[in-house]
Amino acid sequence: MSAGITKHTEPKADPSSTDEFIKGLWRENPVFVQVVGMCPTLAVSNSAQNALAMGLATAFVLVMSNILVSALRNFIPKEVRIASFILVIATFVTIVDYAIQAISVDLHKNLGAFIALIVVNCIILSRAEAFASKNGIGKSILDAMGMGLGFVFALFCLGAVREILGNGTLFGIAVLPESFEKWIIMILPAGGFFTLAAWLLLFNFFKLKKAKA
């Protein structure tokens, strides 16, 4: 990618570009491994559609803010970097907010305040601070795309389980027979915690198994 054009000063033994992309999907998955960005994860994962919309919105903001932060990294004074990052992020969140409102008012209503709260999403700020402000644009895009897709994947995992168990549907289409008894708790806030715990259990189980082997 364009990593060669920008003058960056990483050591030679740097992870490859594909690795920057892959790590966010699985090994450093923002939700299941880093356990950051819990607020939208728990709040809007009550259906697959909400989860996917929220994930994509966050991923978009993440990619765009990583590009801008990375491009401006040599101009932002260290003392005001967090404020500057937030300003950059807030700009893109405003864009996403209006975009979702234009696409579907119902979806906007479902996601509610959590669209505006993307501004303070730990994932975005942590990628800006920990990665984009230290790396070139190319790598930052890959990192943001990996992390963003990892977040979409995690939210979808939660949303799908919660919607199937809590409502018997997936994306609003019935996937279970009519006689299925809905687990109301799964679409309530408590269900978010249970489902997240179950996924974390699964991820840690695989991690431990891999570490042992």
Added chain:
Amino acid sequence: MLSKTLHISSSPHINKGISTDTIMRNVVYALLPMVVFAVYAFGTNALFVILASLVACVGTEHLLCVWSGKPSTISDGSAVITGLLLGLTLPPIFPIWMTIIGGILSIALGKFVFGGLGSNPFNPALVGRAFLQAAFPVAITTWYPAFSEGRFTNFSGSVFAFPFSTPIVDGITGATPLSAFKFDKVTADSMDLALGLVSGSIGETSALLIALGGIYLITRKMMNWRIPVSILGTVFVLSGILFLIDPKLYPSPFFMLFSGGLMLGAMFMATDMVGSPITPLGVVIYGVFIGLLVVVIRIWGGLPEGVMYAILLGNALSPQIDNLIRPRIYGTKKTKP
């Protein structure tokens, strides 16, 4: 020279030899009359629910122990009690598949994730029941009348509902005294309530038998009498005051005492040794808090019954109570907490 037989240990140095499983066995004895009465009052369906809960709890405990590479702890009897208590708090025609989910979650989520017996902050049976209440609000409030005809020969379609399918309730259902009061303002006769001639969860109806079981444990010093006394006392006094203010609007204190799961909760669930405070004063504060919540939820809350949530909140509060009521160390000055 020190003798080789010198035995060094921390206090207590004198013990009576009562171990966990002795206490647990006695709790099971105290619960048995209620189980027998429940099966007599609600028929074979209730027996199946209790058995399903028992098997699910003990089985989960055993499997989790084996999977985590520890010796199985089912012989200490705590899983049996959790299973019995969960079964006793469910409606008589509760589907078996839901009961099994409740049992698995009681042990796994209520006890095992915290590190097993002695580390669980909440009463495991109530954790399972709280999950079931939130997950299946309709099934858990479908009651079956007590002493109905053919209760020993009639297998309810609801109990044997196919796993994960909606239970189909065949035949009659009956309202509990508490829901009848909450939604229709009809009070039941206190004597019927005390004897258990009414509808309700499997094991909660006979206040008399529950009280007898509790007194048995109290006389054997296996239960802290302050907990049930402070809970029941608070409920009685508070609802008594409300009853004196307006007898038409508020139920009589006897109705409050003998209806719903209050007796069972106060005697067998709030007294969970792990989830309740340690000091005598702390225990009384805990009991008053639970009693207060029961009255508040029942009278002003949206639900007809609030004993379960009251006890769970009490459990959550008990470490804080223990912190607050820390006894003064002998020889030191009184300090602020």
